[in-house]
Amino acid sequence: MKTRFSYKDIHHCDAVVLTCIDFRFWRETLEFVEQELGIKTFDFPSLPGSAKAINECLGENDLAFQCIGVPCELHHAKKIVIVNHEDCGAYGGSAKFESSEEEQKFHEEELEKAKAKLVDKYPEKEYILVYARLADEKENIEFLKI
Ligand SMILES: [Zn+2]
Numbered sequence: 001m002k003t004r005f006s007y008k009d010i011h012h013c014d015a016v017v018l019t020c021i022d023f024r025f026w027r028e029t030l031e032f033v034e035q036e037l038g039i040k041t042f043d044f045p046s047l048p049g050s051a052k053a054i055n056e057c058l059g060e061n062d063l064a065f066q067c068i069g070v071p072c073e074l075h076h077a078k079k080i081v082i083v084n085h086e087d088c089g090a091y092g093g094s095a096k097f098e099s100s101e102e103e104q105k106f107h108e109e110e111l112e113k114a115k116a117k118l119v120d121k122y123p124e125k126e127y128i129l130v131y132a133r134l135a136d137e138k139e140n141i142e143f144l145k146i
Pocket of ligand 1: 022048
């Protein structure tokens with residue numbers, strides 16, 4: 001197969017979007033970033049638990065940190081988007097929580113913690129924290145900016 005390389009000679013992108021590896025969420029996350037956030041060019045690393053990977057990383061050589069560092073330093077990304085989601089297996093899934101409200105609050109704290117960790121190194125970036133919750137009896141995914 002051969003396909004057109006749309007970004008010939010382009011080495012900059014607008015953002016880095018860190019998301020979970022979960023197959024149930026990443027396509028919809030792509031749609032959300034392009035359509036709702038209006039971001040057209042972005043690196044799209046995925047790691048189990050998304051914010052969890054940042055919060056657990058020990059130093060700048062850690063893979064999770066490089067997933068942010070390469071887009072920021074090599075591709076000059078100006079925005080850092082971190083997306084966590086409901087029923088994330090990396091965190092033990094929804095079963096670990098008493099209610100979906102409690103689960104959401106936990107993920108909001110995780111996202112804030114990841115931001116705090118990154119802001120030290122990248123204070124000039126715009127941060128967008130997102131929680132993908134399951135809505136309408138789990139028929140839909142709702143993306144909430146927090
Ligand atoms: Zn997950």
